[in-house]
Amino acid sequence: MSLPTKTQQWILNEKPYAEAVLEGENQTFKLVTTDIPALKDGEVLLKTVYLSNDPAQRGWISPYAIPGRLYMPPVEVGDVMKSMGIFRVVDSRSAAVEVGSLVNAVSGWTEYTVINAKDVVKITPQAGLPETHFLGALGLPGHTAYYGLTQIVKATSEDTVVVSGAAGAVGNIAIQIAKKMIGCKKVIGIAGTDEKCRWVEKLGADVCLNYKSASYKQDLEKETSDLVNVFFDNVAGEILDFMLTRMAKYGRVAACGAIANYNRDNDIIGIKNFYEVVYMRLQILGFINIDWFDHLPEVQALLADEWKKGKLVIGDENETVVDTSFKDIPRTWMLLFSGGNTGKLITKLQE
CATH class of the missing domain: 3.40.50.720 (NAD(P)-binding Rossmann-like Domain)
Structure with a gap:
């Protein structure tokens, strides 16, 4: 199977002052297609499987966002809309991350992305628990x-x-x-x-x-x-x-x-x-x-252990997974602000 050379992406078209606009001349996001750069040593090519939908993303695109007062750089007009997600490795120039594995990473609303292997976290599957929970209860x-x-x-x-x-x-x-x-x-x-x-x-x-x-x-x-x-x-x-x-x-x-x-x-x-x-x-x-990110692996292990003991409820009821076409990614994200989800809201990209 040949590797992809182009990818669809949603970029920030205009920073919204109130609710994001999904249609019309002043729409917040814009769908584009761009070339995928060649891999360099230490990099991996990822295919998006699931996208995390988080209220914090709204702050990243605010026109009032002041870079020096945010915990991460805001999304600027023309940038790919940023998000966390779960990705499948389709090509790798890193011995630490093998092709076919699932990883967590911060990327964006894009079909494919090239990222440094040191910036991904490999997912260790838990028997009986869908991988989507690594964006929610175990994420x-x-x-x-x-x-x-x-x-x-x-x-x-x-x-x-x-x-x-x-x-x-x-x-x-x-x-x-x-x-x-x-x-x-x-x-x-x-x-x-x-x-x-x-x-x-x-x-x-x-x-x-x-x-x-x-x-x-x-x-x-x-x-x-x-x-x-x-x-x-x-x-x-x-x-x-x-x-x-x-x-x-x-x-x-x-x-x-x-x-x-x-x-x-x-x-x-x-x-x-x-x-x-x-x-x-x-x-x-x-x-x-x-600020406490280096403790994520130990917290994941702790919460998974509590789930195995039957103390924590981690299951379908803790998440809302929405099958979504690439063109409808912004529409699924907007469910965050209308109460359209119970538990973690996750976009599952349709094949």
């Missing part, structure tokens, strides 16, 4: 949940913990780690539908509340009558603002994400209850998973 989302709870806010068995975005890729694992591994005395999830809330409760949450419910604030006040020690926040916005009023003295907030504001332009939802931070001596600790 950076699981790593993020573990890092945030154990290292950032140092949750203990004495803590009451609330997790927003509890049905998302990070949130559903955070719920399980808090309840099943750390043994926190009460774990409360916040999600966007009653169906998602019942699923989060099946994962181990003592209760999960629908933030779209008319009685949400009253319900949360009732469930947190003894106040909250740890808030693992994936959302920010109004949920964070209200949660500040439910924190106990010396409470800790793990600031993981802010999806409530990612598609907003001039109507950013800010914090009105900041005085609670002062009065209650709260800590709000922002963190980025790559």
